[in-house]
Amino acid sequence: xxxxxRAGLDAVPAYRQGRSAPVGASKLxxxxxxxxxxxxxxxxxxxxxxxxxxYPDMSAAELRSRxxxxxxxDPAQVTVGAGSVELAAQLIxxxxxxxxxVMFAWRSFEAYPALVRIAGATPIAVPLDADHGHDLDxxxxxxxxxxxxxxICNPNNPTGTVVSAEALEQFVxxxxxxxxxxxxxxxxxxxxxxxxxxxxxxxxxDLLRRFPHVAVLHTFSKAYGxxxxxxxxxxxxxxxAENQRKVAIPFGVSxxxxxxxxxxxxxxxxxxxxxxxxxxxxxxxxxxxxxxxWAPVASQANFVWVPAGTRSEELETLLREGGVITRAFxxxxxxxxxxxxxxxxxxxxxxxxSARTTRTPHRSDQRMNEEVHA
Ligand SMILES: *Cc1c(COP(=O)(O)O)cnc(C)c1O
Numbered sequence: 001x002x003x004x005x006r007a008g009l010d011a012v013p014a015y016r017q018g019r020s021a022p023v024g025a026s027k028l029x030x031x032x033x034x035x036x037x038x039x040x041x042x043x044x045x046x047x048x049x050x051x052x053x054x055y056p057d058m059s060a061a062e063l064r065s066r067x068x069x070x071x072x073x074d075p076a077q078v079t080v081g082a083g084s085v086e087l088a089a090q091l092i093x094x095x096x097x098x099x100x101x102v103m104f105a106w107r108s109f110e111a112y113p114a115l116v117r118i119a120g121a122t123p124i125a126v127p128l129d130a131d132h133g134h135d136l137d138x139x140x141x142x143x144x145x146x147x148x149x150x151x152i153c154n155p156n157n158p159t160g161t162v163v164s165a166e167a168l169e170q171f172v173x174x175x176x177x178x179x180x181x182x183x184x185x186x187x188x189x190x191x192x193x194x195x196x197x198x199x200x201x202x203x204x205x206d207l208l209r210r211f212p213h214v215a216v217l218h219t220f221s222k223a224y225g226x227x228x229x230x231x232x233x234x235x236x237x238x239x240x241a242e243n244q245r246k247v248a249i250p251f252g253v254s255x256x257x258x259x260x261x262x263x264x265x266x267x268x269x270x271x272x273x274x275x276x277x278x279x280x281x282x283x284x285x286x287x288x289x290x291x292x293x294w295a296p297v298a299s300q301a302n303f304v305w306v307p308a309g310t311r312s313e314e315l316e317t318l319l320r321e322g323g324v325i326t327r328a329f330x331x332x333x334x335x336x337x338x339x340x341x342x343x344x345x346x347x348x349x350x351x352x353x354s355a356r357t358t359r360t361p362h363r364s365d366q367r368m369n370e371e372v373h374a
Contacts, residue, residue, distance in 0.1 A: 012117040015110060021325040026343040029327040031157070031187075031303050033225030034281075034340035035274050037260075041226070044263035045256050056255040063258045066265050067233055071205050076238045079245065080261075082252040084186060084219035084232030087244070088151070089115045091215060091234065094243035095180055096121040096148040103142060104151040105134045107158060107332065109184065112151055121148070132297050132307060133161035136171045149180045154203070155187045158327070158335035159307075160299025162193055165203040172211050180240060182215045183207065186232075187301035189223035189275050190282070190338075208235055215240060220257075222302060223275050224264045231257040278302050282338035285347060289336075292351040307333040322350025 018029030060080045068075035081087040092115050096102050102116040106125035116123040126142050129135040134152060143150075152171075155162045163171075172181050183204035188194075194203050204216035215236035221227040231253050236244065264271065279302075286304050289296040294315065297305045308315050309331065316328035319336070324346050327335040336347070 008117065008120065013114050015114060018327050019325045024323065026324045026339055026346050028303075028337040028339050028343060028347075029325045029335075030227070031222055031301070031335075031337045032227050033222065033274070033302075034278065034338075034343060035225055037225060038264070038267050038270060040267050040270075041260050041263045044259045045229075048255050048259045052255065054255070055251055056253060056258060058251055060253055060258050063231075063253075063261050064233075066262060067235075070265065071201070071235060073205075073209070073235055074238065077235050077241050078233055079236065079241050079248070080231060080233045080253050080258075081248065082230040082232075082257075083221055083227075084184070084217040084234070085111050085115075086230075086248075086252060087217055087232055087234040088112070088182070088184065089118070090244040090247050091180065091182055091217075091236070091240070092116055092119045092121065092149060093247040094240060099146060100148045101144060101146045102149045102151070103139060103147055105139065105153065105156065107329065108151070108153045109157045109186075122146075128156075128159065128161075131161065132156075132159040132305065134163050136163065136167060140171065140174055143175065143179065147176075147179050149182060150175065151182050151184055153184045153186075155191055155299070155301040157186065157301065158303065158329070158333070159297055159305040160187075160301040160303060161297065162191055162300045163203075165194055165206070168203050169207060172207050172214055175213065177213045180213055180215060180236075181207075181211075182217060184217045186217065186219045186222055188218070190279055190302045191300040192279060193300055205235065212237060220261050220264060223278075224261075224271060225274070226257070226260050226264065229254070229257040229260050231261045277341075278338050281341060281344045285336060285338055285344050288344070288348050288351055292355060294351075303335050303337040305333055305335050309333070318354040319347065319350050322346055322353060324350055 021027035064075050064078045067078050098120045100121045101124045102121050103124040104112045105128055113123045126139045175181055185202045185204050188202035208214040208216050215234055217234050219232035286296050294306050312328050312334050315334045316326055319326050
């Protein structure tokens with residue numbers, strides 16, 4: 001007797017969560033906020049605890065209208081989900097099925113290939129360019145009549161690179177209007193090339209207003225520090241949003257998560273200070289790695305990518321021995337989240353300890369690694 005298994009399920013890769021950290025270690029493996037929740041957010045959640053015998057408002061009316069006002073879009077364009085990963089799934093299910101293609105750069109957000117397979121569609125992974133960023137020309141060339149959706153992860157997880165607003169606009173303009181371009185801006189708040197200059201919007205929202213085939217994903221998990229409550233949102237063309245609602249699992253976003261998200265929108269000034277701190281530690285982290293000879297990639301997210309190639313496990317191990325848990329992709333690189341000042345102090349100490357015990361890498365070694373793994 002064999003239990004039933006859906007055809008094709010063996011092609012679905014399992015999602016790997018960032019390493020959990022032993023007590024006392026710095027967990028820099030999941031791009032979480034190093035800050036505890038804001039007191040106002042805790043208050044908002046506590047106030048709603050007394051009514052958790054009720055289902056949440058399935059339409060998330062208050063949160064959606066706040067978001068619509070913030071971005072000056074129609075509330076019918078806004079959908080919420082249990083993290084933006086759920087919305088990525090909804091957008092795929094709403095646009096693509098058996099025989100259809102969904103494109104993304106690679107390496108990028110680990111969930112994309114699995115979500116595409118779960119929908120029965122075909123993932124098309126287009127390699128990043130030599131600078132670890134999106135190769136938009138190659139992505140454009142890879143569009144076929146079966147392409148339904150293209151993810152642009154901007155800034156890209158795990159490399160931290162950004163596509164400029166101009167390059168993104170050119171790309172979007174060149175994509176056929178029957179293909180949805182989904183700009184995943186999970187890390188946009190940390191992007192100092194566009195975010196702060198453009199009044200806190202990121203490039204995606206502007207494009208969404210001007211093109212009919214663009215959707216944007218944002219999350220409360222990263223900059224807003226609500227990863228554990230699971231809430232994110234999409235802004236999409238109205239027809240797409242309607243179809244997302246058809247494929248959504250009902251009541252995905254709890255009342256507590258909705259309350260915390262609204263309270264976070266009320267605290268954006270306070271959160272902006274925290275985001276600035278994370279950005280400052282990111283720059284410090286990058287400089288430390290650079291000085292230690294590890295050749296990190298310049299990042300606009302809340303993490304730093306070290307394309308260490310064959311030396312990735314060595315870097316992961318030396319940091320772990322210093323009490324810092326990171327995310328290693330064996331043979332490719334190591335992603336290190338930007339933590340608190342204390343967390344980055346530990347990185348500094350671990351790098352210094354390893355410099356004392358082992359030879360520091362020579363420039364020529366690094367260049368070789370980069371050539372092999374580009
Ligand atoms: C973390 C992340 C998300 C979403 O996380 P949620 O917690 O599901 O909101 C989406 N996209 C990228 C690229 C991410 O790194």
